[in-house]
Amino acid sequence: MSAEGAVVSARTGRLRQPSVIPGFGLTVGFTTFFLSAIVLLPLAALVLRAMGMEWHRFWETLLDPRAIASYRLTFGASLIAAGINAVFGFLIAWSLVRYEFPGRRIIDALIDMPFALPTAVSGIALTAVLADNGWIGSWLAQYGIRVAYTPLGVIVALTLIGMPFVVRTVQPALAEVERDLEDVAETLGAGGFYRLRHIILPAVLPAILTGFTLAFARAVGEYGSVIFISGNLPMRTEITPLLIVVKLEQFDYAGAAALGFAMLVIAFVMLFVINLVQVWGRRRYVVAHR
Amino acid sequence: MAAKPIIAVGEERARRPGHDALGGMIVKWSVIAVSLTFLAMLLFAPLAVVFTQALDHGLRGYLEALAQDDAWSAIKLTLITAAIVVPLNTVFGLAAAWAIGKFEFRGKSILITLIDLPFAVSPVISGLVYVLLFGLQGWFGSWLQEHDISIIFALPGIVLATMFVTFPYVARELIPLMQQAGNSEEEAAITLGASGWLTFFRVTLPKVRWGLIYGIILCNARAMGEFGAVSVVSGHIRGLTTTMPLHVEILYNEYDFVGAFAVASILTLLAVATLIVKSLVEWRGGGRR
Numbered sequence: 001m002s003a004e005g006a007v008v009s010a011r012t013g014r015l016r017q018p019s020v021i022p023g024f025g026l027t028v029g030f031t032t033f034f035l036s037a038i039v040l041l042p043l044a045a046l047v048l049r050a051m052g053m054e055w056h057r058f059w060e061t062l063l064d065p066r067a068i069a070s071y072r073l074t075f076g077a078s079l080i081a082a083g084i085n086a087v088f089g090f091l092i093a094w095s096l097v098r099y100e101f102p103g104r105r106i107i108d109a110l111i112d113m114p115f116a117l118p119t120a121v122s123g124i125a126l127t128a129v130l131a132d133n134g135w136i137g138s139w140l141a142q143y144g145i146r147v148a149y150t151p152l153g154v155i156v157a158l159t160l161i162g163m164p165f166v167v168r169t170v171q172p173a174l175a176e177v178e179r180d181l182e183d184v185a186e187t188l189g190a191g192g193f194y195r196l197r198h199i200i201l202p203a204v205l206p207a208i209l210t211g212f213t214l215a216f217a218r219a220v221g222e223y224g225s226v227i228f229i230s231g232n233l234p235m236r237t238e239i240t241p242l243l244i245v246v247k248l249e250q251f252d253y254a255g256a257a258a259l260g261f262a263m264l265v266i267a268f269v270m271l272f273v274i275n276l277v278q279v280w281g282r283r284r285y286v287v288a289h290r
Numbered sequence: 291m292a293a294k295p296i297i298a299v300g301e302e303r304a305r306r307p308g309h310d311a312l313g314g315m316i317v318k319w320s321v322i323a324v325s326l327t328f329l330a331m332l333l334f335a336p337l338a339v340v341f342t343q344a345l346d347h348g349l350r351g352y353l354e355a356l357a358q359d360d361a362w363s364a365i366k367l368t369l370i371t372a373a374i375v376v377p378l379n380t381v382f383g384l385a386a387a388w389a390i391g392k393f394e395f396r397g398k399s400i401l402i403t404l405i406d407l408p409f410a411v412s413p414v415i416s417g418l419v420y421v422l423l424f425g426l427q428g429w430f431g432s433w434l435q436e437h438d439i440s441i442i443f444a445l446p447g448i449v450l451a452t453m454f455v456t457f458p459y460v461a462r463e464l465i466p467l468m469q470q471a472g473n474s475e476e477e478a479a480i481t482l483g484a485s486g487w488l489t490f491f492r493v494t495l496p497k498v499r500w501g502l503i504y505g506i507i508l509c510n511a512r513a514m515g516e517f518g519a520v521s522v523v524s525g526h527i528r529g530l531t532t533t534m535p536l537h538v539e540i541l542y543n544e545y546d547f548v549g550a551f552a553v554a555s556i557l558t559l560l561a562v563a564t565l566i567v568k569s570l571v572e573w574r575g576g577g578r579r
Binding site: 016017019020021022023024026027028030031032034035038039040042043045046049088091092094095099101107109110112113114115116117118119120121122124125126128129134135136156159160163192217220221222223224228241242244245248251253256257260263264267268270271 | 313317318321322324325326328329331332333334335336337339340343381382385386388389390392393394395396401403404405406407408410411412413414415418419420421422423425426427428429450453454457473476477480481486489490508511514515516517518521522534535536538539542547550551554557558560561562564565566568569
């Protein structure tokens, strides 16, 4: 094993810094192989399949009114859900970091529930709570508000699955805000809102934005929790991932590949944006502490 | 256990200059009230409803719903899938973390980004890619049919889709841990004559074991609970290719709510167990990583 490592290091010496630790060839090789076999090649197959379509057929699929209605719902609901999470996620993180109250530790642990809970379970449970005869749904129905089987239901489901992202990114940032700075401001007569606006928010804004983008990216691709509560009416409550499934069920592989390719491109753009936000946040932090 | 921090926080507050005690209390409890109301409606109510619906016909109805053959085969399929996927992704995660954590090489940041890719991709796409490869009209579809091999609408497809979705979990936990831990202890072990494997098992693994456990637990939870990707490749053949989440969907669409929520309650308990282990790991590992 160490002999093999030495051989590989001699061969690829230019590509990496020398090290006495063995296993470079083995682990990098295995990682690359497994990654290619499970993730990269299948994704490449999707791209090739979409590229292999006739140009006008490709655009016809993507610009079909039913598809456009699904984008509007998917992106609109994801944006609203991420926005709700930015506000309430900040408040929850604030409660958990700054205050002590009974049950704080348990609530803190439960924040990750949407990550651990299968999406199908969140979907049917939310529907049961928000249907016209559900605990919250029956109460809302008195005021003429219907959540289940409307776009509102999609927003609620996407809010649930995106909730941990903002809380978990804001918590550490909030814990790092220098309390001394706040105290100084307070001694100098700054009120609560002034301190919030000029000291706390600037410090945690990058974290909130990162959480917002992560929640948004997750929401755009979400499937399981939405399809139960949305009612899946074409043109009205049909999300894009569901439209892909519908096309697959009709054996329209090309159509599914076209939509899948579009969503893949969007996922890449989201990854890029998330990286930009994080780089921006770090640079801001460094400048602020110079 | 909770009493100590309260006193500490109270003392700290008292020392802070010109603190408006009453106003502070009003702000504090309104922020907590808003946060908890939000969580109660969005998270706690759905969690509770899973169990009230499952027990709607009493304990006997609950147990009868779980004792059905289809429910059992769904549980079995889920366990088999997780038993294949989790070890493979664990080995991958260890290899990836060793490669990225121990060495400096060109293209490393690209490799990290690519490993994270499945997190960014919709679960539906994770299933779709395999249908395009192995489905009837897929690239290898006709070849597979000639040789009488079924991947889509069968166990291999379910395993592949689950593997794709849970791919980054173990690696994601281990990479930062191995990067932080540094190389000096391993270098010392190797220089003193230990073999690579001995160094890995005796030096590296003990250092990252809590992170490894956490990664495996998360990977397992997602593997057992994955819905979107598996739904695309499974074909929903009742009793044959339905995992637990898919079985929940079938029962729910048949208006068998007690049955659907009974199976869902097992998945919920699995999620609760995952979070408990996570809290234990964080506690043993010395706070939030």
